[in-house]
Structures are given as C-alpha cells and as structure tokens.
Amino acid sequence: MTAPLEKGKENNMEPLLAGIGVTKNFGGLTALNKLDFAIYPGEIVGLIGPNGSGKTTLFDCLTRVQGLDSGRVIFKGVDVTKKKPYQVAHMGLARTFQVFRVYRKLSVFENMLLSRQWRGETLLRQLKPSHPDTEERANELLEFLTLDHLTHELAGNLSGGQQRLLEIGMALMPEPDLVLLDEAASGVNPVLIETITDRIRQLSEKEGTTFLLIEHNMGFIGDLCSRVFVLNFGQKLAEGTSEEVMQNEDVIEAYFGS
Amino acid sequence: MDRIIAIIQGIVFSRRTHIILLVILVLMPLLHFGRESCKDEGQLAAMIPEASCSYLIDEKPVTNATLLTFTQMFILIILASNWNLTGGFTGYIDFGHAVFFGIGAFATANLMGASRWEEWPALLSDWSFWPAMAAGGLVAALFALMIGSATLRLKGPYFSIAMLGTLVAVREIVRVSKNFSGGGLGLNLPIYLNRPMFYYLSLTIMVLIIGFISWLRKTEFGASLVAIREDEVGAEMRGINTTLHKIAAFGTAAFITGSVGGMWAYQNTFIDADIAFQQTRTIDMVMMSMLGGLGTVAGPVLGSTVMFWLRDVVWSNFLLYHQIFEGILLIIIVLFVPEGIMGMFDRENSGTSLNQIIKGWFPKSSPDEEDSQ
Amino acid sequence: MDFSELLIQTLINGILIGGLYAVMVLGFSVIWGVMGVINLSHGDFLMVGAYLTWVLNKQYGFEPFVALFLVMPAMFLFGYLLQRLLINRIIERPPLIALLVTYGLGISMASTVKLMYTANPRITTTQFSGYLEFGNVVLPVTKSLVLVAALVMMVGLFVFLKYTRFGKSIRAAAQNKEAARMVGIEIDRVYAITFAICIALTGAAGMLLSPLGSISPFMGGAWTLKAFAITAMSGLGNIPGALFGGMVLGLVENLLATFVPGVGAGVGIISSFVLLVLVLVTRPQGLFGGLRAAQEIR
Numbered sequence: 063m064t065a066p067l068e069k070g071k072e073n074n075m076e077p078l079l080a081g082i083g084v085t086k087n088f089g090g091l092t093a094l095n096k097l098d099f100a101i102y103p104g105e106i107v108g109l110i111g112p113n114g115s116g117k118t119t120l121f122d123c124l125t126r127v128q129g130l131d132s133g134r135v136i137f138k139g140v141d142v143t144k145k146k147p148y149q150v151a152h153m154g155l156a157r158t159f160q161v162f163r164v165y166r167k168l169s170v171f172e173n174m175l176l177s178r179q180w181r182g183e184t185l186l187r188q189l190k191p192s193h194p195d196t197e198e199r200a201n202e203l204l205e206f207l208t209l210d211h212l213t214h215e216l217a218g219n220l221s222g223g224q225q226r227l228l229e230i231g232m233a234l235m236p237e238p239d240l241v242l243l244d245e246a247a248s249g250v251n252p253v254l255i256e257t258i259t260d261r262i263r264q265l266s267e268k269e270g271t272t273f274l275l276i277e278h279n280m281g282f283i284g285d286l287c288s289r290v291f292v293l294n295f296g297q298k299l300a301e302g303t304s305e306e307v308m309q310n311e312d313v314i315e316a317y318f319g320s
Numbered sequence: 321m322d323r324i325i326a327i328i329q330g331i332v333f334s335r336r337t338h339i340i341l342l343v344i345l346v347l348m349p350l351l352h353f354g355r356e357s358c359k360d361e362g363q364l365a366a367m368i369p370e371a372s373c374s375y376l377i378d379e380k381p382v383t384n385a386t387l388l389t390f391t392q393m394f395i396l397i398i399l400a401s402n403w404n405l406t407g408g409f410t411g412y413i414d415f416g417h418a419v420f421f422g423i424g425a426f427a428t429a430n431l432m433g434a435s436r437w438e439e440w441p442a443l444l445s446d447w448s449f450w451p452a453m454a455a456g457g458l459v460a461a462l463f464a465l466m467i468g469s470a471t472l473r474l475k476g477p478y479f480s481i482a483m484l485g486t487l488v489a490v491r492e493i494v495r496v497s498k499n500f501s502g503g504g505l506g507l508n509l510p511i512y513l514n515r516p517m518f519y520y521l522s523l524t525i526m527v528l529i530i531g532f533i534s535w536l537r538k539t540e541f542g543a544s545l546v547a548i549r550e551d552e553v554g555a556e557m558r559g560i561n562t563t564l565h566k567i568a569a570f571g572t573a574a575f576i577t578g579s580v581g582g583m584w585a586y587q588n589t590f591i592d593a594d595i596a597f598q599q600t601r602t603i604d605m606v607m608m609s610m611l612g613g614l615g616t617v618a619g620p621v622l623g624s625t626v627m628f629w630l631r632d633v634v635w636s637n638f639l640l641y642h643q644i645f646e647g648i649l650l651i652i653i654v655l656f657v658p659e660g661i662m663g664m665f666d667r668e669n670s671g672t673s674l675n676q677i678i679k680g681w682f683p684k685s686s687p688d689e690e691d692s693q
Numbered sequence: 694m695d696f697s698e699l700l701i702q703t704l705i706n707g708i709l710i711g712g713l714y715a716v717m718v719l720g721f722s723v724i725w726g727v728m729g730v731i732n733l734s735h736g737d738f739l740m741v742g743a744y745l746t747w748v749l750n751k752q753y754g755f756e757p758f759v760a761l762f763l764v765m766p767a768m769f770l771f772g773y774l775l776q777r778l779l780i781n782r783i784i785e786r787p788p789l790i791a792l793l794v795t796y797g798l799g800i801s802m803a804s805t806v807k808l809m810y811t812a813n814p815r816i817t818t819t820q821f822s823g824y825l826e827f828g829n830v831v832l833p834v835t836k837s838l839v840l841v842a843a844l845v846m847m848v849g850l851f852v853f854l855k856y857t858r859f860g861k862s863i864r865a866a867a868q869n870k871e872a873a874r875m876v877g878i879e880i881d882r883v884y885a886i887t888f889a890i891c892i893a894l895t896g897a898a899g900m901l902l903s904p905l906g907s908i909s910p911f912m913g914g915a916w917t918l919k920a921f922a923i924t925a926m927s928g929l930g931n932i933p934g935a936l937f938g939g940m941v942l943g944l945v946e947n948l949l950a951t952f953v954p955g956v957g958a959g960v961g962i963i964s965s966f967v968l969l970v971l972v973l974v975t976r977p978q979g980l981f982g983g984l985r986a987a988q989e990i991r
Contacts, residue, residue, distance in 0.1 A: 125557050151559035165550040167615075172543050180559035185568055188540040236559060413789060470974050477731055477788035482973060485918050489966030492959030599914065603796065610793075640808055647801030654793040655782060 076139055078103045078240055078272050079124070083133035086116075086123055086296075093119040095296040096133065101240070106266050106273045108283040108304065111293035112317055117276045118160050120293070121242050125157050126150050138239070152181035154239035158229040158246060160276070166218030170209060170228060173217050174200035177232035203231045206261065208254065223249045230258065234265075240272045247279045259285055280308070292316070333618070345523055349387055349516045387515040391587070393628045394522040396604065398529050398580055400612075400620035403605035405533060405573040408615035409542065410566060411549030412472065415602055416483030417577060419490050422596035423463055424456035424578025425585035426494060426501060431455055432586070434507040437499035449512075453582040460578025461571045468570045472563070484602075491597035506592030509585055518587045525583075529576060534617045545569055549615070603650070611653055613662025622661050698829045699951060707947040709836040711940030712843035713901050714923060718935045719850060720895035721920035726929030727867040727887050728784050730791040734799030735920050736913025738892055742768055742899025743817075743908040744806055750817040750903070757819045758838065761900045765893045772892025776885045784884060799913060807910035814907035822904075839901045846897060850890075851932050863887050867930065915962045922965040925972045942968060 077100035086094040093116045101107050109117050122128040124135060126147040134143045142150050165173050178196050204210045207227045212220060217228060226249055233241055247255050263286065265271040277283050283290060283304055290307045292300040294316045300307050307313055331337055399421070407413045429435075431452040433445040447455070471482045494501045501507065536542040547555045548562050556562045585591045604627070605620075612623025631642065638645070657663075721735045732738075742764055749760040779798070783791045821838050824831040854860035865873040866883045874880055902908070923942055927934030945964045953960075 127553055127557055146561075147553075147556040148559050148561045151557060157557060159554070163551045163554045165547045165555075167550060168543055168546055175540065176543055176547050176555070176560070177558050180561075185541065185564065188544065189536075190539070192540060232558065413792075415792075470970065474973060477792055478973070480789070480792055481731070481733075481921055482969070485921070485966045485969055488914060488918055488962050492962045496959055496963075603800075606793070641804075643804035644801050644808070647797040647799070647804060650797030650800070651779070651794050654790055654797070658790075 075102050077101055077136070078138060079274075080136045081120075081124075081133065082136070084120070084123060084130060084135065085132045086119055086128060087131050093296050094123065097293075097296065097298060099291060099298060101272060101274060103239075103272055104266060104270045105288055106262065106275070106286045108287035108290040109274060109276045109293060110278070110280075110283065110290060110307075111299070115293040115316075116296040117293055118244060119296075121157060121244055121276065124150075124242060125155060148180070151236070152179070154236075155242070156233040156236055156238035156240070157242040158226075158233050158244050160244040162222070162225045162229045164217040164220075164225050164228050164232070166216065168217060169214050170204065170217050170220070171200060171213045173228060174204060174231055174235055177235040179236035199235065200231075203234055206257070207231050208257075223251070226250060227254070237269075238271065240274065242274050242276075244276045245278065246275065247277060247282045255279075255282065262286055280304070332622075342527065345390070346520075348390075349519055384515045387519045389632065391515070391519050391522045393625065394519075394526040395580060395584060396608065396628055397621050397624040398522070398526050399577060399601070400605045400608040400624045401529050401533055401617075402573045402576050402580075403602075404609045404615065404620045405536075405545075406570050407606065408609055408619065409537070409545045409549065410569050411552075411615075412566065412570075413476075413480045413606065414483045415480040415606070416485070416487030417573070417605055418597060418599065418601035419483070419487040420460040420464060420574040420577040421581035421584070421601060422487075422491065422494070422593075422598075424453075424460040424581030425591050425596040426456075426507070427459040427578070428452045428456035428582030429507045429509050429585050429591055430500060432509055434502075434509045435500070436502045436505070436507065440499075449586055453579050453586070456582030456585075457575040457577075457579030460581065461575035464571045464574030465567060468567050472566045472570060484599075487597060487599065487602060491593050494597065495593035501593050504592070506590055509589050509591070511589055512586065518583070521583060522580075525580065530617065530621060537617055541565070541568075546615070607646075607650055607653065609660075610658065611660050613660035616662045619660055619662045626661070695829075702830050703947045703951045704944065705830065705832065706836070707944035708940055709833070709840050709943070710905075710947070711936065711943035712840035712847075713898060713905075714919065714939030714942055715932075715936040716843040716846050716894060716901070717898035717916065718920050718923040718927070718939060719847065719930075719932065720891040720898065721917075722924045722927070722935065723930045724888060724891045725924065727863055728780075728884055729788070730780065730784060730795070731788055731921075733792055733795040733917055734802060734913070735795075735895065736916030736918075737799040737802045738768070738772075738895045738913075739899040739902070739916050740806065740908060740910065740913045741771075741802060742896030743903040743912075744810065744815070744899075744910075745896065746900040746903045747815050747817050747908065751815075757817045757900060757904050758821060758842070761842070761897060764896050764900050768896030769889045769893040771896075773885055773889035775892070776888035780888055781881070781884070799917075803910045803913060810910070812910055814909045816907045817903040819904040835904055839905065842901060843898075846894065847932055847936065850894070859883075859886070915965075918962060918969070919965045922969040922972070925969055 079101040081097055081099045084094050084097040084099075085092070095116075097116075097120070109120070111117055119128065123130055124137075126142065126145055126149075130143055134141055136142070137150065137153060137155060140153070142153070165176065168176070175192050175196060178199070201210065201213070204213060207230065209220075209224060209227055209231065212224065217225065220228065226246070230243070230246055233243070246258065250258070259282065262273055266273060273286075275283065275287065287304055290302065290304045291298060292307055292310070292313050294312075299316055300310045300313050302310070399417075403414065403417045406417070430440065431444055431447040432449065433447075435445060467483075467486055471479055471486070474482055495503060537546075544555065544560050544565055547560065548565060552562055581596070585596070588595075608623035608627050609620045610623065611627060612621065613619030636642070653660075717739060720738070721732060724730055724732050745764050745767060746757050746760050749755040749763060750757050755763070775798075779794070783794050819835055821834050823834045825834065825837075826832075852860075854864060862873065862878045862883050863886075865876070865878060866880055866887075873883075899908075919942060923935060923938035926941060927938035942964060945968060946960050949964055950960045
C-alpha cells in the first residue's frame, strides 16, 4: 500500500469508517465480496469502478439501508453492522443517492429542515416551531447552492440538476462527520462543480469533515481526493492516489477491457 | 372553466366562508330548542317511535332527524380526516381503520354499564359518559400500538390487507366473546335521547380535529409524516426514526377514532359486533378521502360532504341499488379521478398523495408511470 | 367418542376441507403471481359460483356435481369478459389501484346477488351425501367427493401449466413480461385466459362449497381473507404449497371448532387471521418464499 494510507496509520489515528469482510449477495449475484477498507478522519476519498462494481451497494450497506450477509462495518469505533439507518445517521453519517430522492411534495425549505441532525430529539420537540439556528443554516446552505430563489417551491417541481443540489444540501445539513456522495457532480453545471469542490475542501480542512465520493468524473476526483479506491465485482481492485490508480493496469483493463 | 374553478376555490377556502358556515351550524339547533321535546316525557320517551312525536315534526323546522343527519355527517368528516392522518399523510393505506371505532364503542359501552357479564367489575361500570368516551379512545390507541408494531412493518398493499384482516378478525373475536359484546344480543347503553347534545359534541370535535390536523401538518412532525410517505427509506437514512413516527400517527388517529366510536355508541344506544365493526366504514373513509384528495387537510372534509349528500339525497331514492352504485363509484374514482377534488383544483401544488404513495411502492418506476406532477 | 377418536375425526375433517381450500386459493394466487393483481373480490367470485350452482340445483334440478360442468365454462366466460373490460386497466399498475378496484367490484357483485336472491342463506342438496363409518369415526361422503374433485382440478392445472404450450406461456409471462413479449407471446391474451381460468377454478370452488354449508351474498370477505392467509403460507401460484397451506388452515379451523367451546361460525376468520399474522410477523416473505417484497425496511 502507498503513502496516503500510511499517513493515517502514522498519526495513529483510528479509522473513522472501516469495513471488514463486507459481503452482500442479491440472490445469486455477489455485489460485495469480502471487502476490506478503512477511511481516516479528514480524508477525501474517491470510490470508482465500472458500472455494477458494487459502489452504490456499498453505500447502501454503510447507511444500513441494506443489511450485510457477512462482515462488519465500524463507524467511529462502534460496530454499526446491525444498527438501524436512523441510528447511524445520528452518529454523524450522511449520504446522497445516485438517483436523487428528495421529498417531492414538500417545499425545498422543508426538505432542508427535515434533514437536520435529529439526535436526541423527542417527538414533542417536533411539535414546536423549528429552531432559528436550523433555519439559518438551511438558508445559508441553500444560498451557497444557488437554490435560495426556490426556497418555497415544491421540491418535485425542481429540475434534475437542482434536485441533486438539494440532496447535497440535505446531506450537509446535519453537520455530519462523514459524507457519502454518490455521483454528486453528474448533471451539475461546471461552475457549480467548482463551488462544490471548494466547499468540500473547505469543510474538510476547517471542520475535519470526511468525504467518500463515488464518481465517474475523474477531474472531480483528481481535484479533491487524496486517495482513491477502485472497486470491481465487489472487490477492491486497487488503492492509491488518483494518478497511481489511473495508471494501474488492472484498473485500465477493468474499465476498458483488454 | 378555470375562472369558475378559481371562483369556487376562493369561496370554499376563504376564512369568511368557514366562519359563516360555523355560525350557521352552531345556531341551527336553536331552532329546535325551547319547545317541548319528547325527551321531557322521561325515559319512556325513547320507546316512543318518532311518528308519535309528530307534533314535533310538524312544528319545528329543524327536527331530531335533521340533527341526526348532520351529526352523522360530522362523524363521517371526523373519521375521514382521521384516517387521512395515517393513510394520506403517512402513506399507509389502512383498510381496517374501522376496527378502532368498534373497539372504542365497545369499551365505552362496557364502562357505562352495558356489560352483560355478571362478573364485570363494579369499578368499571357506571362510568359517566365523558371519561368513558376518553377511555374508549385510550383502549383503541393501546390496541393500535400493539397491532401497529406488527403491521406497520409491512409495506404497501400488505399493510392494507393485514389491517383489513384485523378488522374482520377482531369483529369475530368480539362477537364470540359474549361477555364483552353480548354476542348476538349486543349491548344496550344507558338511554339518553338528546340529539342537540350529540350534534354540538360532534360539531365541536369536528372543528377541533380539522384544526388539529391543519396545525399538525405545519409542524415538523407533520412534515416528517409526509417525508415518510414520500421516501421512507430516505427519511430513515436522514435520521428520522420512522417507526416511532408511524406509530405515533397511527396511535393518535386510533385514539380519536376510538373516542368517536364511544360517542357514537352512546348516541346509538345499541351496539353489536356487526354494526360497530362495519367493514363499509373503513371503505367510506378511504373513498371520501380519495374523492376529496388524499393527503390534504381539506380533502376528507370535501369528500365526506359530497359523498354524504350524494348518498342522502340522490341514492336514498334508489335504496336497493345504492350499494352497487357505491362499488362502481369506487372503481370510477380510483381509475379516473385518483387525485380527487383537491387534485382538480390545483394540479401542481395540490399536495395530494395518491400518485406519490403509488410511486413509493415502486422506487424504480416502470416506464409506463409518467410523471404527471 | 373418546379423545383420540375425536382428534382423528377432527384431523380427517381438516384434511378433507384442505383440498377445497387449495383449489379456492389457486384462483387467487395465480392471478397475483401472473398479473400482480391482488383480487379483493376473490371471495365474491366464489360466492357467484356457489349461487350459480344453487340456481341450477334448485330451479333446474341439477345435481351440483353435474352442474359443475356448466358452472366452470360460464365462469370462464365471465372472467374473460371482466378481464378484457376492467382488469386490463389495473394490471401493470401499482397494487393499491388493484386493491380498491377489485374491492369495489366485489361490493357490486355481492350487492347485485343480494338484490336478485335476497340475503337469506341458501344451500344446495347433493345426492352424494351420507357417511362411511369406521367405528366411531366417520368419513363424510360429500366432503370426500369434494376433496377428490379438488385434487383432480389441481392435477389438471399442474399438468396444464407444466406441459402445455399455453401453460408455459403463462409461466413465462409470470416471470418476465418483456422477455415473454419478445419471444412472441401475446401478453394480453395470456392475461385474459389466465384470469378466465382462475375465475373458472374459483367458481368451481364455489360449487364445491355450496353443499357443505349455507351461502349468502356477503360471504366473500371471509374467503378472501382465507385465500390471502394461505397464499402467505404457500407462495404465489404454488400448487403443492396451496394444498399444504389449505390443509394447515383446515386443520387449525377444525381443531379450534372442536376443542374451543363457543367459538362459533367465526372460527374460519379467526384462524385465517391468526395464521396470517404469525406468518407475516415471523417470515414476512411468506413460507416457501411466497409473498414478494413484504419485507421490513432495514
């Protein structure tokens, strides 16, 4: 393994997120095959691989939307393999979806408010009006994502690209420790990609937010990621910096065939 | 056409209209008060058939029958709005909601001394109406918590059918438990023939419920219910404890429905397993909410009102055929007007949820389901 | 009768009725499996078959088991027309639509029958009655004949689905409509005929139950619930599974009826429901992998 992985170990940091022997089958199809990986706090890691290599499935398993057939997932030192999705979210994990899912019949603003950090909330608290801090944060994020002119529009009426941005905003609302972005750049105009790139970098440096990005846009990955995993047929094919990975023969073969 | 719709919309939804309506409804029975009523002739009065009180019917513009009719309509509106809490807002289409109505009815009846069981504890008899009604709601809510923890795990149509099965099964179980239900004989509650009281009670509850649901929708809890309907998996993943929310909504709806069941039992004076757990009641709730617009606050109110008058005015003339009509009407509504009246008013922003509930059962929608939003 | 004889009698009764239940269920689960439609009016079709038999029996003097050969084609035609006119519109649409439409259909059918024949309970009389006695235990002739008829129909269905060309088309359509279309199978025709066959089977089940107990216009609901419970236990379109599930339900019902005093006529509903809940709670996907996607969100 190469330098960036060692960096975490050098500083004796515990991984923020680790997967051990992660396996997931769908009927006869093995989507994830005894996958091992570790992500350290503050990193921005890329996850690439041909279609069907198991990237989104991995995200599903990490957020507990799907269960594992075997293996474990450890988040912040806690074994979350059997936890419920909302519990993992409370611990500080956020995610966007490849096929974006926003709450279509709610307004953009409500979408944001509902995505805030729910940890420690009681049911009764939700009968009261929303906290001004939350609203402020929502507005700030919406402005940053250039969606503020649509605040009270029904989310379902937004264009595809706008909905993807909204999803990113919703993922950032709870001030998560780890953000899983599934193809955040697709369908978004290049100027905005720049802004998002800056924001991710800013969050990573200032707040120590960790990111794991699934991407096909190699430019995006190259700009941001200190480390890249390559997945193929549910297994880790390669790992390293984006240059190393792009020159890896196995990776080239996986993408383009021989 | 659009102009006309806009005008109707303006009238139906304005606050002024609502206040005027409310005032009319409140004052109406006063045309009934102050004159002699059969009630004044004591307990015997309940035995006297309406026809003998004909001097009432002739003299008064607002008769007992009218009040009863309106009371029934209010109850319908309450039940439909209530059902909408689980069905329309949260997206769990409950085909057996009437079970809570029946449970509330029987609980209230037993507490008010109607029990036929010799060993029924004295502490639990002869309660007065108000605590009995509230207790009816509580019992129903407890049952909801119990059954909901199992059924709310099921998705879509399985939930619907499981609840329908619950209704049917509870009906049989209650029928068979003669100690609680009186079996075929049913239960007789203390007689209290006071139509105006029930009228005002149901009117009050109706106004309160509409207000409650309207308020609830604006709270975060209400929004989270809609979120659960739109994307339950996504909501759960974003930190919402969906199980807790679903059960809370389910239990609340059950409590209200159960209480109303208790009130209805008292008003009816007689209940048995068949009429308390009448299957058509749930379908009424579903149909009226759909007709009005699933998942909106005004939907059930509109739908219930329209349906009620349809039944009472039009179909009572075709009494024999009306059930057939209703079956056909359901088919027509589902196939041709699924978004309901509210959906017709405001296609884009109506917030009606039938399409969304449907889509939610097919996350990767089939190519036929075009986005009609 | 001592206890063991009582038990044996109960078991016999349960097994005998299981055959009827199995045939009854197949009409429901095959429609579901092939077309994705959960037919809430299933019990009402049963009721229609029963009433048809009754009319033939009482007004025209047909022996019920002979009337079977008239009832089945009639129901086949009825089903075919209904599918073309109505069911077609709800097929590839989500389940809620199917639930509500079929429910409305059921109500309409039951009300129509009530209008025509009143709500008075009816029953048919068959020449094949009486008992074969084995000591204190009896084998009712009618029920036995019902079981035989049911088994014959199930074998027939099995052979049809497995070995005939059309049967194979049906199975193909159930598994993958697009692929079936591409191979040249006319899906619409498959749906129509499948539905018709299922309604014919259901009507036959209605005939079979008409001499066993009274029938009334609104009896359908309990039977639909039974069908759902058995399908949960047996899977969609699974013939041996239906037999298994039918017998389980039959056994539970008879055991309850014999050994639990006062349980009354509602025993069927209660048994179905309890079984259904048990299955759904312990294995939401049904035994034999039956129900699709009735799973918790994890």
